Amino acid sequence: MNVRLIGFPVLLLLTLPAIRAQAPPSADLEGDVINSTTGAPIAGARLKLDRYQAEPIYVRSDVNGHFRFANLEPGGYSLTADSPGFFKAIVQVDLSRPRPAGNRGVSIGTSPNAAPAATVSKSTDADGTQHAKATLPLLPAAAISGNVTDPFGVPLADTQMELILKDPQSRLSHPGLTYSMQTRTDDRGEYRWGNLDAGTYYVVANKPGGIATWDSNYRMTYYGGATDLSPAKPLTLGPGEQGRADIQIVRKTGVHVAGRLIEPPGFEASTGSRVYTHVTLVPDKTPLFNPNGPLANGHDDYRLNDVLPGKYLLTAVSSTSADPFGASHKEVLGLIRPVEIGESDIDDLDLELLPLGDLAGTVTFSQGCTPAPLHITAVPIRGSIGVRSETTSDAAGRFVLHSLPTGRYVIALYQEIAHGALAVPSLSIQQGARDVQKDGFYAPSTGDEPLRIAVGCQNPGRAQ
Amino acid sequence: MKSAILLLLTAAALAAQTLEGDVFDALTGAPVAGAVVAEQRYQPGISRTDASGHFSLPIQAAGVRSAIQITRAGYLRLQPAFTVGPGETLSGVRIELTPAAAIAGKVVDEDGFPVERAQVTALRYQMVKGERKLQPVPLPSGPGPQSNDLGEYRISNLPAGRYCIRATPGEAANWDRRYVTEYLPGVLEPADESWIELKAGEQRGDVNLRLTKHEGVTVEGRIAMPAGGAISQRPPLVSLQTGEFATSAFSSFAAGPDGTFRIPHVTPGTYTLQAQSGNFPPQAGDFMVDQQLQVGNADVRNMVLTMREVNPVDIEGTVTLENGGTLHPMLFYLLTTLGPGLTFRSDERGSLTMNGLLPGHYTIQGMMPDLAGRTVPAPFATVYPVSARLGEKEVLGSGFDIDGTPPGPLKITLSTRMYMLSGEVLDAGGKPVSGTVVALVPTHPTVYSWLTTALTDSDGEFRLTARSGGTFHAYVLDQSQQASLNDPDYLQAHEGDFPPLYIVEGQNPPLTLHLAAK
Numbered sequence: 001m002n003v004r005l006i007g008f009p010v011l012l013l014l015t016l017p018a019i020r021a022q023a024p025p026s027a028d029l030e031g032d033v034i035n036s037t038t039g040a041p042i043a044g045a046r047l048k049l050d051r052y053q054a055e056p057i058y059v060r061s062d063v064n065g066h067f068r069f070a071n072l073e074p075g076g077y078s079l080t081a082d083s084p085g086f087f088k089a090i091v092q093v094d095l096s097r098p099r100p101a102g103n104r105g106v107s108i109g110t111s112p113n114a115a116p117a118a119t120v121s122k123s124t125d126a127d128g129t130q131h132a133k134a135t136l137p138l139l140p141a142a143a144i145s146g147n148v149t150d151p152f153g154v155p156l157a158d159t160q161m162e163l164i165l166k167d168p169q170s171r172l173s174h175p176g177l178t179y180s181m182q183t184r185t186d187d188r189g190e191y192r193w194g195n196l197d198a199g200t201y202y203v204v205a206n207k208p209g210g211i212a213t214w215d216s217n218y219r220m221t222y223y224g225g226a227t228d229l230s231p232a233k234p235l236t237l238g239p240g241e242q243g244r245a246d247i248q249i250v251r252k253t254g255v256h257v258a259g260r261l262i263e264p265p266g267f268e269a270s271t272g273s274r275v276y277t278h279v280t281l282v283p284d285k286t287p288l289f290n291p292n293g294p295l296a297n298g299h300d301d302y303r304l305n306d307v308l309p310g311k312y313l314l315t316a317v318s319s320t321s322a323d324p325f326g327a328s329h330k331e332v333l334g335l336i337r338p339v340e341i342g343e344s345d346i347d348d349l350d351l352e353l354l355p356l357g358d359l360a361g362t363v364t365f366s367q368g369c370t371p372a373p374l375h376i377t378a379v380p381i382r383g384s385i386g387v388r389s390e391t392t393s394d395a396a397g398r399f400v401l402h403s404l405p406t407g408r409y410v411i412a413l414y415q416e417i418a419h420g421a422l423a424v425p426s427l428s429i430q431q432g433a434r435d436v437q438k439d440g441f442y443a444p445s446t447g448d449e450p451l452r453i454a455v456g457c458q459n460p461g462r463a464q
Numbered sequence: 465m466k467s468a469i470l471l472l473l474t475a476a477a478l479a480a481q482t483l484e485g486d487v488f489d490a491l492t493g494a495p496v497a498g499a500v501v502a503e504q505r506y507q508p509g510i511s512r513t514d515a516s517g518h519f520s521l522p523i524q525a526a527g528v529r530s531a532i533q534i535t536r537a538g539y540l541r542l543q544p545a546f547t548v549g550p551g552e553t554l555s556g557v558r559i560e561l562t563p564a565a566a567i568a569g570k571v572v573d574e575d576g577f578p579v580e581r582a583q584v585t586a587l588r589y590q591m592v593k594g595e596r597k598l599q600p601v602p603l604p605s606g607p608g609p610q611s612n613d614l615g616e617y618r619i620s621n622l623p624a625g626r627y628c629i630r631a632t633p634g635e636a637a638n639w640d641r642r643y644v645t646e647y648l649p650g651v652l653e654p655a656d657e658s659w660i661e662l663k664a665g666e667q668r669g670d671v672n673l674r675l676t677k678h679e680g681v682t683v684e685g686r687i688a689m690p691a692g693g694a695i696s697q698r699p700p701l702v703s704l705q706t707g708e709f710a711t712s713a714f715s716s717f718a719a720g721p722d723g724t725f726r727i728p729h730v731t732p733g734t735y736t737l738q739a740q741s742g743n744f745p746p747q748a749g750d751f752m753v754d755q756q757l758q759v760g761n762a763d764v765r766n767m768v769l770t771m772r773e774v775n776p777v778d779i780e781g782t783v784t785l786e787n788g789g790t791l792h793p794m795l796f797y798l799l800t801t802l803g804p805g806l807t808f809r810s811d812e813r814g815s816l817t818m819n820g821l822l823p824g825h826y827t828i829q830g831m832m833p834d835l836a837g838r839t840v841p842a843p844f845a846t847v848y849p850v851s852a853r854l855g856e857k858e859v860l861g862s863g864f865d866i867d868g869t870p871p872g873p874l875k876i877t878l879s880t881r882m883y884m885l886s887g888e889v890l891d892a893g894g895k896p897v898s899g900t901v902v903a904l905v906p907t908h909p910t911v912y913s914w915l916t917t918a919l920t921d922s923d924g925e926f927r928l929t930a931r932s933g934g935t936f937h938a939y940v941l942d943q944s945q946q947a948s949l950n951d952p953d954y955l956q957a958h959e960g961d962f963p964p965l966y967i968v969e970g971q972n973p974p975l976t977l978h979l980a981a982k
Binding site: 046048053055056058060082084141143150152153154155156157186187188189192194195212213214215 | 497498500502503504510512533535536537538564566575577578580609612613614618620621639640720726728
């Protein structure tokens with residue numbers, strides 16, 4: 001698909017007439033709605049003109065894509081254009097004062113930067129009447145749909161679907177890939193994502209959480225039949241293109257991983273109820289939001305079937321189910337650590353569960369900076385379970401993250417300012433001798449070694 | 465040594481128990497291939513039916529009832545339970561899957577533009593705490609379906625029945641506030657045309673909705689602060705809420721800096737108008753107010769919403785047993801319009817404190833004996849509430865409102881009275897029928913007693929325990945039709961099929977139910 005760049009009319013800059021005392025001048029706004037990739041007019045588009053605390057005004061574009069709002073009161077307006085199959089475009093139009101103005105708007109979509117901006121130009125008559133002219137290019141929205149079948153060709157309902165966009169600019173946890181969208185297949189095994197930007201996508205079908213419809217040897221399967229990201233076939237879509245990605249789930253047997261679940265010495269569930277443990281393996285560095293790896297439940301031991309060789313993050317979470325209403329399932333023990341699974345069965349991967357602990361730490365400001373209390377947030381990394389936890393450092397920079405749930409976390413720092421919070425970059429984050437700034441740390445851990453966070457000056461030039 | 469361990473493992477594998485059987489289409493009798501049979505609690509490990517509908521599933525739970533889940537796209541999910549003794553094979557199990565019905569279509573607005581993110585719901589009348597209410601059909605996974613970018617929606621996994629179709633306006637409301645929640649075919653209240661009758665497995669792909677704009681009326685007024693209170697930097701949010709917990713819809717508006725608010729296009733109905741400044745859910749020291757509002761066909765002007773400081777209150781309560789006896793600590797679960805549910809515990813003496821309740825509406829959603837670290841005395845295992853009086857008002861079914869002033873004491877009365885009935889279900893040939901549903905429905909339901917069900921075991925026997933005595937009807941129906949038991953219309957239509965029974969406290973004489981030939 002070709003993308004044609006289109007030129008926009010040069011903004012009309014007119015000289016201001018002398019302002020005379022007279023009745024409030026009126027204004028009008030007209031313009032065109034066009035297809036941003038072809039430049040063709042869009043007939044029948046609808047336009048909404050919003051003004052603060054006033055009823056919006058609606059018009060439709062004619063066969064030439066042209067529209068007009070007449071007899072407007074002076075004021076600040078927001079103009080939105082909408083047509084099926086396109087992203088909406090929105091532009092601010094200032095008709096409050098008779099003076100020339102140019103304006104650039106945005107398209108509302110998954111990634112507004114992908115659309116060319118709407119433009120507004122303005123002229124004013126000698127009597128103060130304002131005429132604004134807007135061009136609203138609408139970006140065609142792409143879509144991907146398809147169906148999912150099991151290894152035997154039967155449609156698979158409730159399949160967890162993920163969409164990952166290839167983006168070389170992305171600096172998120174998985175380099176080169178960005179956000180993922182999720183959905184589920186319906187009762188016919190079908191799924192759809194609409195309102196997509198042009199781009200290169202991976203589509204993955206994965207087992208649903210909670211429902212036993214997948215055999216342990218069914219594999220998460222990328223569009224194209226790969227079970228891994230690197231050999232997977234991406235789908236490239238131009239603006240407005242409708243892609244189709246049908247997936248048949250791949251079967252592949254693996255080894256089993258089993259062992260005992262060992263509670264720490266002296267541990268007794270305070271409520272007297274039994275402890276129940278979920279064990280799961282998540283592929284290391286997965287780009288997926290919902291990796292749903294092999295899962296086992298048990299009291300005294302566990303067994304994961306059909307694990308493929310590779311590097312994983314093993315997570316065990318033990319909870320008591322004392323609350324009969326399930327309102328406050330209490331996590332009491334946990335274990336998280338990387339494991340590497342080879343080609344043979346493992347029967348003795350015993351898991352020594354650890355009590356959830358408090359994690360202490362200190363924030364140190366660079367020499368010459370003004371120390372300030374910071375909000376310390378533990379954020380679970382992608383593919384890890386865990387719950388976002390927050391605390392605040394005291395005047396001496398000390399902090400404690402209380403009862404951190406099992407997970408692999410990175411630390412985010414914020415400083416409170418007058419109207420919100422400001423992200424504070426860290427210079428380094430260490431736990432014992434380990435650098436945990438980028439790859440994160442595990443909780444709970446045996447040593448309970450404190451975190452040491454170093455930050456620089458927050459207000460350059462105001463250092464003491 | 466190594467070989468000995470291997471031998472042991474093999475022996476264990478041989479001793480494993482197995483469930484074997486065949487899956488058929490309940491309508492056509494044809495075998496169903498590709499159905500997944502799994503033991504619910506023990507993932508992984510599934511069995512798929514072959515071309516002749518046959519399956520063989522290793523069972524991990526030996527000697528106890530284990531729930532089996534049978535799924536296949538296009539059929540209603542089935543969850544029967546079986547008991548397989550250690551090392552045994554239970555074979556010849558016949559399972560019938562009922563084809564699932566579906567409703568699909570397209571939602572458009574007055575311009576004919578597709579409406580994205582409209583929540584389309586199938587509703588039907590259900591008995592909720594003894595009251596007949598229009599309720600969404602629970603779906604096996606996730607929230608109800610939302611229309612996609614083409615305006616298409618699909619509600620699947622529906623049992624046969626009559627459904628009322630409702631759609632929220634989704635993105636259409638963002639374009640134009642005059643779009644509101646409507647029932648098929650574009651009306652504000654359910655009408656005859658809003659209902660769709662579906663047979664088992666019926667696929668309706670043409671249930672299209674065209675949303676219409678409603679001018680409604682304007683609700684406007686101002687927020688007044690109590691003496692000493694000032695509107696904080698952030699303007700208070702004013703919201704209109706319709707319906708109850710399950711069906712509530714919010715629209716929020718920020719009040720102006722002077723505390724005035726204006727909500728356009730409000731359609732007739734009963735609302736809770738709520739204003740709030742501070743946190744959500746509110747915390748002590750924030751300000752809020754909620755007020756019932758009846759909207760008709762005229763604008764509502766000059767409303768004054770006087771905010772109150774949020775003031776958590778405690779409710780002191782007592783728990784007693786209806787017919788005396790030793791109390792056991794109980795847990796009570798409260799559902800609230802604000803935030804997560806709350807659990808409170810009563811002690812051995814029946815003393816109960818519900819502390820820190822913020823203003824809002826509360827319902828007693830559940831209660832059960834506190835299992836923590838002790839065994840529950842036998843009668844207490846089946847205890848149930850028959851009354852909850854807050855001050856002078858009965859609140860067990862209706863729930864209660866907290867407005868910042870401590871309400872009168874809460875008196876909860878529990879009962880351990882049981883009304884037991886056992887029996888068997890026989891087919892036309894006099895053979896026991898296993899896996900069928902037997903339901904006891906009282907002719908005069910109460911908030912704590914309206915439906916009791918049991919499944920017949922492999923000998924066709926059932927045991928039922930009701931929470932009240934008097935006249936009942938005992939219904940017998942297929943598992944796939946179990947949902948109909950919540951439908952008062954179904955119950956009424958089939959009442960004549962089953963003779964009335966009179967049930968007394970304690971054990972009743974055994975009952976034999978005969979099924980007519982199909």
